Amino acid sequence: MKLLLPALLVSGLAAAQTTLIAHKSHSGTASTFAFADPGNFGLSERLVKVKKISDTSVVLTNLYGSDESNDTIYGHPIFSDPNISVDSMQQLYYYENVNFENFQQPKAAQRDTVRTGSQPLERQKNSQRDHQKMPPKKKKQSNLFWLWIIGGGTFGGILLISRRRKPRMIPA
């Protein structure tokens, strides 16, 4: 039963169309896209500095030619994630030429406890609270409740109807 409940809720909406149709619905490839290297166009802004002002806010400093502009971003999906180190940002996300201010490397103990799922999970939750996430538990339970009602009602209804009729032989 314990396995059945989350399995039912996590299965979600199965693809109503073929996988190929779903892929073609949004598909497009970099190999055919003309916009390859932004450096060729000379009209782009370049990110030069990211300054952390709180757990959830950063100030991005962009350079446009010789002009600087500053933007305060709340809940940046990369820069406000405490689990992404500066090294990762520079290597994985290609921000190697960017200066990062007020960023701390994730602590070893913090990393370990994140893996085991204890205390800093709360901090992780807070930093992700604005991000789209799985539906809350209450909604899942409400869905399951209605599914049981529909299934139980159908089961009972068919039993009731078949009880009032003579038992039939299923034709060969």
Add this chain to the structure above:
Amino acid sequence: MRHYLGWLTFFTVLWWIVLIPFEYHVLSVVLDPVHAVAYAVITMIAGPFPFYSDSSGMYLLLLVCPALAALTAGFIFLPILRRFREIGLQLTRILMLYFLVLELWKYGWIKLIKLQFYLPEPNTVYSPLGSLSKDIAYWSVIGSSHAYVVFMGIAELLAGTLLLFRRTRFAGLLLALGIFVNVLMVNISFDISVKLFAALTLLMVITLLSGYRDQWRFLFGSDVRPASEKVSAGLKRNRFLHAFVIAVFVVETVYPSVVMKGINDDAVQRPIHHGAYEVRNHPEISRLFVHRQGYVIFEDRNGKRLDLKVLSQNAYAFGLLDEHDQQRSTLLWKSPGVVIWQRTSFSDILRLKPLPYNELPLLQNTFHWSSDSFH
């Protein structure tokens, strides 16, 4: 031998139903682990095969299922199972019948709630027709008509329901015959990758129809055998099992509506920033689309497109991933009409103008009894 062939047929159909790589909701609790094990074993023996609709792996199942059936049907010769030897073919017919009920209900319902043939996405609506492959073009045009999709859904639901009752089963099978012939021809003609499934489901309908000789004789005006000459032997239906199976089918069918909390996918709220945008200031990027399945699509001035998966998002920012080269970037929604696309240390400011894609002719519910207004 006759009995063995009957059970061989039963287990072939059963293994096919169990192993086809289709997604279910409630039944996935049982079927997904079976698929995982079966596909792993097949891969170990025969090499890596993709298991999707109309993939080589699915065609391989045409050989795997009879082979598995040949093994499992042998169990019927065990003394303890002696009394079941004669009912193999009857059980096959029952199995095919219930499978058809499930599939007709399942696909009928998702048509009815506009989930299968969905309203075309902004990037599709702004695609030149000639640039679309037949399958996505067909899917999008059909999805643009709510009435027709609902009509198809009602027809399939009706066919599935008629199959449940002995008196209406022949009529239900005739309706199912028309439905599946049409489905198969559409899949073949528009190169939609559900050909194998449609063909075998049609074969099931034809197999079941072949057992109604008297009804066919009546349809074509031939003499029908008197009722006293007919043999009415068969299996006794277990009420509880039948009710349980139908209840599971109903839950499986309506599951998407329960999760969606509605019966019209067209009316479901789209994700934040969903839509089509004209990019006014960039020399190469002409349009930007936000797709409801979690993709941002950039279009250049040659009509070529790049789709990036949205890994994480909030109202202000999307974390994007190019699934082809795993390169990441971010899209920051700075203010209405302005976004910053940041990648590889460079940022592009894109000034956007929302495009009224909902007002395009394809998405209008037009209807004319008379053509006079066009002349």
